Amino acid sequence: xxxxxxxKKDIKKFLAKRIQEGVPLAVTVRxxxxxxxxEEKELRKAFPELKDARIEEKVDESIIAGFILEEGSTLFxxxxxxxxxxxxxxxx
Amino acid sequence: xxxxxxDIKLLIAQLVNxxxxxxxxxxxISKPLMGYIASQKKSEDDKAKLLAELxxxxxxxxxxxxxxxxxxxxxxxxxxxxxxxxxxxKATSIIDDAQTKAAAILEKQxxxxxxxxxxxxxxxKKHIIxxxxxxxxxxxxxxxxxxxxxxxxxxxxxEVAKSN
Numbered sequence: 375x376x377x378x379x380x381x382k383k384d385i386k387k388f389l390a391k392r393i394q395e396g397v398p399l400a401v402t403v404r405x406x407x408x409x410x411x412x413e414e415k416e417l418r419k420a421f422p423e424l425k426d427a428r429i430e431e432k433v434d435e436s437i438i439a440g441f442i443l444e445e446g447s448t449l450f451x452x453x454x455x456x457x458x459x460x461x462x463x464x465x466x
Numbered sequence: 467x468x469x470x471x472x473d474i475k476l477l478i479a480q481l482v483n484x485x486x487x488x489x490x491x492x493x494x495i496s497k498p499l500m501g502y503i504a505s506q507k508k509s510e511d512d513k514a515k516l517l518a519e520l521x522x523x524x525x526x527x528x529x530x531x532x533x534x535x536x537x538x539x540x541x542x543x544x545x546x547x548x549x550x551x552x553x554x555x556k557a558t559s560i561i562d563d564a565q566t567k568a569a570a571i572l573e574k575q576x577x578x579x580x581x582x583x584x585x586x587x588x589x590x591k592k593h594i595i596x597x598x599x600x601x602x603x604x605x606x607x608x609x610x611x612x613x614x615x616x617x618x619x620x621x622x623x624x625e626v627a628k629s630n
Contacts, residue, residue: 406615420626438606439618452622465595
């Protein structure tokens with residue numbers, strides 16, 4: 375799974391900005407299966423900005439694998455389905 | 467005379483008769499007859515003259531007719547030649563025009579064909595890609611087990627963590 379540096383930078387920058395604005399972060403994480411506690415911890419570790427954020431987990435099997443992070447209307451798509459859609463967009 | 471069988475009286479009477487006849491003929495018949503003959507001759511001469519004139523006119527007319535015919539033939543040939551020239555030019559112009567129009571139509575048709583071919587190719591490509599996407603998606607959903615999904619999740623998180 376390749377996640378571009380620009381994408382990571384953008385989502386982290388966005389989350390950091392929200393924290394600076396003093397807005398309590400409430401994100402939704404869509405996964406293909408229910409995350410284990412250890413995986414949620416790893417998620418918070420991967421995104422330090424989510425350390426104190428409220429995370430709502432939603433199981434969505436249509437994303438196949440990986441996860442989608444949503445904060446309001448902002449979306450960080452690290453799913454297999456998203457990757458597949460990117461490939462299709464590039465080909466079409 | 468009598469021995470010769472000639473009757474003097476009768477001879478005299480005949481001579482008188484002849485003289486009388488000659489006098490009467492000269493007096494009353496010869497002149498009008500001669501006049502009549504002269505008038506007839508004049509009439510004949512006039513007729514001959516008229517006939518000659520008519521023949522002369524006929525010859526002239528004939529000549530004029532031939533000249534007119536020659537002129538008319540020449541004129542007709544000129545008209546035909548000019549008409550042929552005009553017709554040839556017109557025909558060439560029509561053919562050129564038709565060729566130009568045909569070329570334009572052909573070019574338009576080829577362009578349209580090319581556009582339709584490109585559209586068809588694009589549609590086919592899109593169809594193949596979307597079908598492939600659906601196939602890959604369905605296959606992945608079938609093939610990927612929970613463990614493999616977890617491994618993907620670990621890989622993604624590791625990838626994200628790299629940027630920290």
